[in-house]
Amino acid sequence: MTTIDGNWLFIGTDRRISECSRIMKEQGFNVLHYEGNNYSDQLAVILDELSPTHIVFPILQMEGTIPVDKINKKTILYPGMATNDWLAAFHEAGITIRPYLKEVEFVWENALLTAEGFLLEYYQTSKRRISGEHFHIAGFGKVGKMTAAVLSSLGASVTILARSPDQLGEAAASGYETMQLPTGTVDVKGILVNTIPSKWLDVGADSTLRIYDLASAPGCLRDNAPDEYYTIHLGLPGKHFPADAAKALSEALLRMNSR
Structure with missing residues (x-):
């Protein structure tokens, strides 16, 4: 199995998120899944120890937000549903944001x-x-x-x-x-x-x-x-097709990452 450069952090309790992290781990990515929908002390420790280069957020907007100083400026963020206000600090910091719910093939899938x-x-x-x-x-x-x-x-x-x-x-x-x-x-x-x-x-x-x-x-x-x-x-x-939905999400993330 080929190890692919970069650390991926998946955040969320939705089964699609956990299943997607499993799929990508099996493909050789260095992956860690945080089972939570909010910012917490545990997540803060994970961010410090993992230093993720890619962060995949929950389908629905997470409760609270990650402080900008916890994120490397070269990290790529993949939000699901998120308001402009929630994203504003990341934009201002110049962090790359790639919303997966706007990836055309994924939306059709x-x-x-x-x-x-x-x-x-x-x-x-x-x-x-x-x-x-x-x-x-x-x-x-x-x-x-x-x-x-x-x-x-x-x-x-x-x-x-x-x-x-x-x-x-x-x-x-x-x-x-x-x-x-x-x-x-x-x-x-x-x-x-x-x-x-x-x-x-x-x-x-x-x-x-x-x-x-x-x-x-x-x-x-x-x-x-x-x-x-x-x-x-x-x-x-x-709810009905978590494995298929997770596969579609993993493919969307790889397409966004390769462009």
């Missing part, structure tokens, strides 16, 4: 795993088949496209709801029914899969629309919307 994970959630909660069912999908970004493709391949009919003329045009060209995303109360029947990460959805008090929310916070329901038929499903790749 993650979108496909999310779509397949939704299938498992749907089967488990509905106890119904997909063939012959009608699904409305809000948004036609990467997750929306993958979800539509998976559902239609299993015989479902799909209607795409979007505001963007480009997304509506692409959806129509792909063979899906389309509908302008409503600005008021949504009046559709059946099943809605949301992939839009904003509070855009109003449903009537007597609505029986079944809503599966695959988008990140804050969820799609506005504050006055009933949630009896609403469930949110986050982190589906890590």
Whole structure:
């Protein structure tokens, strides 16, 4: 086994992170995994002893942050979800930052795993088949496209709801029914899969629309919307396919490191 130069520190309790660190260790990298989502005295000691050249952060933004003086200026940081405020000190220090959730191939891989994970959630909660069912999908970004493709391949009919003329045009060209995303109360029947990460959805008090929310916070329901038929499903790749998600992450890290 070839040992590859550099020390990799993986931070996080998500199984995708631990599995990814294992995969890279097996490939010859010098790897250490910190089982935590926050900065701590233990992490401080690890940083001093390991002197990592690469730090992979949790999928969700970690609690607290690593003091800049604990990081070598030549270290490369790989954050997941992180606000500009959280990243500001690293940017100001001139540290290289490569967010893995912006790596294009990984995002598409993650979108496909999310779509397949939704299938498992749907089967488990509905106890119904997909063939012959009608699904409305809000948004036609990467997750929306993958979800539509998976559902239609299993015989479902799909209607795409979007505001963007480009997304509506692409959806129509792909063979899906389309509908302008409503600005008021949504009046559709059946099943809605949301992939839009904003509070855009109003449903009537007597609505029986079944809503599966695959988008990140804050969820799609506005504050006055009933949630009896609403469930949110986050982190589906890590929940259902941790090994596949970790493999995709390891490959993304290597691509980013090689460019």
